[in-house]
Amino acid sequence: MFLAGCEEKDYAFRSIATNLTFVMLITGFETYCQKRFLELEKEGIAPNIEALVMTIYPKRDRDADILKVLKQDAADNHQTVAAEIVSRGAINFQNYDSAKRAFNKTYGLRFGDIGLPSEILDSIQHFIRYRHRIIHVSPLIGILNQPDVPPEEPVFPTVELARKAAGEFDAFVSAVHNQSLTLRRVE
Numbered sequence: 001m002f003l004a005g006c007e008e009k010d011y012a013f014r015s016i017a018t019n020l021t022f023v024m025l026i027t028g029f030e031t032y033c034q035k036r037f038l039e040l041e042k043e044g045i046a047p048n049i050e051a052l053v054m055t056i057y058p059k060r061d062r063d064a065d066i067l068k069v070l071k072q073d074a075a076d077n078h079q080t081v082a083a084e085i086v087s088r089g090a091i092n093f094q095n096y097d098s099a100k101r102a103f104n105k106t107y108g109l110r111f112g113d114i115g116l117p118s119e120i121l122d123s124i125q126h127f128i129r130y131r132h133r134i135i136h137v138s139p140l141i142g143i144l145n146q147p148d149v150p151p152e153e154p155v156f157p158t159v160e161l162a163r164k165a166a167g168e169f170d171a172f173v174s175a176v177h178n179q180s181l182t183l184r185r186v187e
Helices: 008-042 049-056 057-064 066-076 083-087 097-109 118-136 159-179
Strands: none
Touching: 008 118, 008 159, 049 066, 049 083, 049 097, 057 066, 057 118, 066 083, 083 118, 097 118, 118 159
16 A cells, blocks of 8 residues: 555654545445446346335425436436436435445345445444545544544544555445345346
């Protein structure tokens, strides 16, 4: 990793570089989830659009017949309804819970059933929260979980933590992908 040669006196550089590593990893998470979500339909997996709409749109939109609007806009834009929903930004793939709900309701793919220990899934969610603070507070953050300290122990941006995050995101993406390959095509 590019941080390996940093000396102890380069703490600020290491912190910023580590924090930006989290930003890049979460961008990769978001990009993968969005792309895979759309690929599944192209691979013949039928999306449950009604369940997705019920999950991501508030009652007032559903009462205003948002599904009919989405279908018409998708036809006008020469894309599927799932692609129309994604293009509108209705699913926040940068948010673990939002991505989890979208995959579950649309394709029946549950993040909790992809074969990873809950500790890794929890870590992924922590890293996403750290990224949010890095982007919206400062890339100079020295304690990643500062709002939760105490009672939690402080988490510092270290090279080891960045390596752990990279490994866990890799494991997550691989597990989601492998699980998605087991979904049944519509014949």
